[in-house]
Amino acid sequence: MKEIRISQVGCGIVGHGFLEVVRRKRDMLRDLGLDLKIVSVTDHTGTIYEKNGVDPKKVLGVKTLAEGVANSDMKGLEAIEEIESDLVVEVTPTNIDHGQPGLGHMEMALTQGKNVVTSNKGPLVVAFNRLKDLAGENGARLKYEATVGGTMPLISLVERNLVGNNILGIKGIFNGTCNYILTRMMEEGYPYGYALMEAQELGIAEADPAYDVEGIDTAAKMTILANSVFGMNVKYDDIDVTGITDITTESLALARDRGYLIKLIGEVPALTVKPMLVPRRSPLAVGGTLNAASIETDLSGTITVTGLGAGSIETASAILSDIVNIYTTRNIDDRS
Amino acid sequence: MKEIRISQVGCGIVGHGFLEVVRRKRDMLRDLGLDLKIVSVTDHTGTIYEKNGVDPKKVLGVKTLAEGVANSDMKGLEAIEEIESDLVVEVTPTNIDHGQPGLGHMEMALTQGKNVVTSNKGPLVVAFNRLKDLAGENGARLKYEATVGGTMPLISLVERNLVGNNILGIKGIFNGTCNYILTRMMEEGYPYGYALMEAQELGIAEADPAYDVEGIDTAAKMTILANSVFGMNVKYDDIDVTGITDITTESLALARDRGYLIKLIGEVPALTVKPMLVPRRSPLAVGGTLNAASIETDLSGTITVTGLGAGSIETASAILSDIVNIYTTRNIDDRS
Numbered sequence: 001m002k003e004i005r006i007s008q009v010g011c012g013i014v015g016h017g018f019l020e021v022v023r024r025k026r027d028m029l030r031d032l033g034l035d036l037k038i039v040s041v042t043d044h045t046g047t048i049y050e051k052n053g054v055d056p057k058k059v060l061g062v063k064t065l066a067e068g069v070a071n072s073d074m075k076g077l078e079a080i081e082e083i084e085s086d087l088v089v090e091v092t093p094t095n096i097d098h099g100q101p102g103l104g105h106m107e108m109a110l111t112q113g114k115n116v117v118t119s120n121k122g123p124l125v126v127a128f129n130r131l132k133d134l135a136g137e138n139g140a141r142l143k144y145e146a147t148v149g150g151t152m153p154l155i156s157l158v159e160r161n162l163v164g165n166n167i168l169g170i171k172g173i174f175n176g177t178c179n180y181i182l183t184r185m186m187e188e189g190y191p192y193g194y195a196l197m198e199a200q201e202l203g204i205a206e207a208d209p210a211y212d213v214e215g216i217d218t219a220a221k222m223t224i225l226a227n228s229v230f231g232m233n234v235k236y237d238d239i240d241v242t243g244i245t246d247i248t249t250e251s252l253a254l255a256r257d258r259g260y261l262i263k264l265i266g267e268v269p270a271l272t273v274k275p276m277l278v279p280r281r282s283p284l285a286v287g288g289t290l291n292a293a294s295i296e297t298d299l300s301g302t303i304t305v306t307g308l309g310a311g312s313i314e315t316a317s318a319i320l321s322d323i324v325n326i327y328t329t330r331n332i333d334d335r336s
Numbered sequence: 337m338k339e340i341r342i343s344q345v346g347c348g349i350v351g352h353g354f355l356e357v358v359r360r361k362r363d364m365l366r367d368l369g370l371d372l373k374i375v376s377v378t379d380h381t382g383t384i385y386e387k388n389g390v391d392p393k394k395v396l397g398v399k400t401l402a403e404g405v406a407n408s409d410m411k412g413l414e415a416i417e418e419i420e421s422d423l424v425v426e427v428t429p430t431n432i433d434h435g436q437p438g439l440g441h442m443e444m445a446l447t448q449g450k451n452v453v454t455s456n457k458g459p460l461v462v463a464f465n466r467l468k469d470l471a472g473e474n475g476a477r478l479k480y481e482a483t484v485g486g487t488m489p490l491i492s493l494v495e496r497n498l499v500g501n502n503i504l505g506i507k508g509i510f511n512g513t514c515n516y517i518l519t520r521m522m523e524e525g526y527p528y529g530y531a532l533m534e535a536q537e538l539g540i541a542e543a544d545p546a547y548d549v550e551g552i553d554t555a556a557k558m559t560i561l562a563n564s565v566f567g568m569n570v571k572y573d574d575i576d577v578t579g580i581t582d583i584t585t586e587s588l589a590l591a592r593d594r595g596y597l598i599k600l601i602g603e604v605p606a607l608t609v610k611p612m613l614v615p616r617r618s619p620l621a622v623g624g625t626l627n628a629a630s631i632e633t634d635l636s637g638t639i640t641v642t643g644l645g646a647g648s649i650e651t652a653s654a655i656l657s658d659i660v661n662i663y664t665t666r667n668i669d670d671r672s
Contacts (some may be wrong), residue, residue, distance in 0.1 A: 022636060025500055032499070151499030153634040160496055161489030163368070164361055182618075244672040280616075281519075281623040283642040290619065299357060299653035300487040304642040306619040317635035320500040329665045 002299050002327060003035045007083050007114075009076040009105050010091035011043035011065065014146075014323060016315030018089060019056040025320065034327055046070030049083055076101060080108045087326070089319060090118040094286060096220045099126035110134040110142065115194040117322045119146035119315050125220045125236050128227035143322035144228075148221045149174055149291050151314040152307040156325065158229050158295060158315045165297035167229055171267040172284060172293030174221045176309030177205045177212035178244050182275075183287040186252040186261060192245065204289060214243035215280040217271040218266040225268045261285050338663060339371045343419050343450075345412040345441050346427035347379035347401065350455050350482075353652030354425060355392040361656065370663055378415045382406030385419055412437060416444045421484040423662070425655060426454040432556045432572060435462035440469040446470040446478065453658045455482035455651050461556045461572050464563035479658035480564075483559045485510055485627050487654060492661065493563050493641060494631060501633035503565055505666040508620060508629030510557045512645030513541045513548035514580050514600040516609075522588040522597060528581065540625060550579035551609040554602040562604045570607065578610040597621050 010013060022029075022036055037053040045066035049055055062069050072079075080088055088109040092102050099220055103123035109116050111134060118124075123131065124144055135142040145155045149172075158167055166208040177199060184195040196213065199205035211217050219239040226234040244264050255262050255277055256310050263284065278284050283304035286292045291309040294304050308314050345349060346374040358365075358372055365372055373389040381402035384390055396521055398405050408415075416424055424445040428438050439459035445452045447470060447582060454460075459467060460480055471478040481491045485508070494503055509515050520531040532549065535541035546555050557574040562570040580600050591598050599620065614620050619640035622628045627645040632638050644650050 007378075021500070028500065028502075151639060153493060153639065156497045157489060157493070160661065161657060162493045162653075163660045164357070164364065164653055166364075281621075283619070283622050283626065283628070285621075286619050287617040287619075292619070297653075300650050301644040301647070303487060303489065304640075306640040306642070307636040311637070314636050317498075317500055317633075320498060320635075324499045325496065 001030065002033055003036050003037060004087055004316060004323070004327065006036060006038045006087050006089055007040045007042070007079055007085040008038055008089040008091065009042045009079060010093070010120070011041055011059065012091065012093065013312045014091040014315045014319075015041070015043070016060060017312035018091065018319055019059055021313060021316040021320050023056040029324070032324060032328070036322065039085055040079050041065065041076065042076045047072040047074040047079050049074070049079070076105050077108055080105055080114070081112070085114060087115040087117065087323065090120050090123075091319075092120060094120050096122050096125045096216070099123040103127060106142070107134060108133055108295040110138055110140045113138040113140050115141045115143070115326055116328070117143045117319050119144075121147045121220045121224065121320060124227075125223045125324060128224060129233055129235045140325045141223055143326060144224065146315045146318035146324050148224055149293055150176070150307060150309040150311070151318060152291055152293055152305045153318070153321070154295075154305060155228065156294050156321070157303070157305060162295065162297055162303065164302060165299045168204070168268065168296040168298060169267065170225055170229065170293055170295050171265055173263050173286065173291050174218045174293070174309070175212050175264060176289035176291055179210065179287070179291070180204050180245065180289045180308075181213070182244060182252070182262060182264065185247070185249055185303040186256060187287070189249055189253070191249050195298050213245055215241040215264060218264060218273045222268050222271060223265045225269060228247070230269045234271065238271055240272045240274070244275055247275055307334070337365065337371050338369055338425055339373060340663060341421040342372060342374045342423050342425055342599055343376045343378070343415055343421040344425040344427065345378045345415060345511055346353060346429070346456070347377055347395065348427065348429065350427040350651045350655075351379070352396060353633070353648035354427065354655055355395055357652040365660070368660060370660065370662070372659070375421055376415050376419045378412045379403065379409065383408040383410040383415050385410070385415070388469040412441050413444055416441055416450070416554045417448070421450060421657065422454070423451040423453065426452055426456050426459075427655075428456060429497050430456050430458040432461045432552070434457050435459040439463060442478070443470060444515045446474055446476045449474040449476050451477045451479070451662055453479045453655050453662070455480075455655060457483045457556045457560065460563075461559045464560060465569055477662045479662060480560065480593040481658050482651045482654035484560055484641060485629055486512070486647070487650040488627055488629055488641045488643040489654070489657070490629050490631075490641060491564065492657070493639070496665070498631065498633055498636060498639065501635045504632040505603065505605065506561055506565065506629055506631050506632060507601055508598050509622065509627050510554045510629070510645070511548055511600060512625035512627055513545065514554070515627070515645075516540050516625045517549070517598065518580060518583065518588070518598060521583070521585055522592060523623070525585055525589070527585050528583060529610070549581055551600060554600060554609045558602045558604050558607060558609060562607060566605045568605060574607055576608045576610070580611055583611055
């Protein structure tokens with residue numbers, strides 16, 4: 001049985017999901033020979049540290065650790081530096097301008113040779129190659145499946161299942177909110193503003209929807225894919241971005257009459273995010289909040305994978321898969 | 337650099353594809369630390385054995401080894417038994433009634449502790465659990481991604497990327513010939529017989545199409561999935577099979593008017609193969625010769641993967657991925 005001591009930094013929606021998933025899957029993990037022990041959880045109000053493992057139920061019962069659960073006022077950086085652990089789960093809120101606080105957390109962890117698994121796009125958008133180098137120099141692993149495409153196993157698909165292939169390009173739908181809005185506009189004939197309002201009422205779009213509908217989220221993901229899968233050295237500003245806010249019901253109807261849908265498509269290494277025509281018969285022609293990504297390869301043709309773009313438990317399960325893969329695979333994925 | 341000595345048994349379309357892929361990918365494999373050495377190739381006319389590795393170009397230039405290439409009259413069984421190797425690539429023609437000659441080849445290889453990678457459905461349909469046990473007893477690995485769904489990385493997706501999930505069900509389109517025929521019937525209004533003829537002219541359907549259109553191929557794949565992913569003990573006859581030969585243009589038109597397609601769908605653990613209505617918006621609503629499989633999970637929701645169902649290089653690339661994964665991952669996939 002391999003014991004893996006985990007410091008979790010961040011305890012919002014994904015953090016709660018991760019605690020819940022580890023709780024549910026303890027037996028399955030033991031069957032794989034892995035004993036995951038969450039030795040600390042930190043949020044913006046403090047830290048709970050238990051050398052023999054934090055009881056997830058304790059933390060799942062409260063909104064912030066300050067509510068009688070924290071037993072230390074350590075911040076994330078201190079918890080990573082001072083608490084003995086093998087791996088850091090970094091799930092603090094994302095910021096794609098400066099990457100903080102996640103970027104500092106990851107640098108600290110990797111510098112100490114601790115593995116990092118994350119759903120936090122910001123640090124990878126800002127400093128992917130620097131973080132990868134830092135991991136390499138310190139013999140640590142950095143895994144980030146959950147940052148791109150939610151539950152779609154895109155990164156590991158490319159690294160593992162399609163190993164042997166040259167990846168020629170990746171294009172797809174990487175934002176469930178945009179896909180929902182476009183699907184409703186096309187199917188119901190709603191104007192953009194009405195479909196957006198519906199999405200907001202359902203909790204599919206944020207009160208401030210700009211991050212999704214202007215293509216920012218998709219462009220952040222393209223930045224990560226360009227640097228990771230294609231070994232490029234790309235900044236967010238290198239992506240050419242157009243969102244969905246100017247799409248009209250009429251253009252969708254015109255497209256439909258000719259057998260096409262309109263989707264917000266991100267593409268690498270083209271480095272574009274823009275509304276594009278997608279043939280109705282294409283594997284990318286998925287509706288609702290689904291994400292879909294087509295991977296063009298030299299040997300295997302085009303492989304498409306489709307899945308939910310978000311969700312607490314779903315994102316957490318991608319984090320868990322990354323952890324299992326770190327401890328059961330040789331490191332062949334650092335080819336860039 | 338890890339040297340992997342490979343005996344290849346079978347040298348038809350997939351066998352040629354494998355030789356070609358290994359030739360093309362030698363540098364990439366070395367970057368991964370793997371030196372694949374094909375020490376022997378056997379077909380029904382004989383064997384070429386070169387201790388330091390067979391030059392793929394030699395074999396790729398001839399239709400049968402008897403054409404001046406073979407340097408031994410060893411059959412497959414002898415080659416596996418007598419030639420020192422680490423891994424056997426078994427790509428002889430498939431027979432789902434008795435599994436031979438592949439079944440004997442695999443038993444011999446696994447008994448000797450040699451890993452087996454195959455695209456040959458027959459032996460796995462006939463004796464999956466026996467072969468898995470034999471592998472376990474002798475510390476060998478048995479990998480068979482290429483038997484199910486062509487280039488779609490379905491088995492490894494379940495074993496690797498979705499690790500942590502319970503797999504609740506798999507349903508999908510597993511036969512490109514049927515999908516092509518149904519797509520043409522729906523889109524062009526062709527009757528079944530005409531669409532079949534067109535598929536035969538294009539080389540998409542065999543002269544004797546029964547294996548595909550009667551659902552036999554799909555049912556064989558469901559047998560393998562039931563035994564491998566779901567740990568069942570299923571024989572081919574346990575699958576309830578209906579093919580596509582009785583589907584009419586009218587029924588397709590009726591379905592279309594209500595927003596549905598008709599597809600030949602295989603399902604496990606339901607153990608059924610039958611034409612089913614698929615909503616046009618579903619990720620399974622793919623056309624042409626594509627395959628698609630939806631994997632229903634407890635944590636990650638439903639993940640769908642789509643890819644080409646067949647092809648020489650495509651199938652060979654699945655074999656190559658299996659080989660790489662054997663030598664770069666811990667064995668966590670034998671959970672059944």
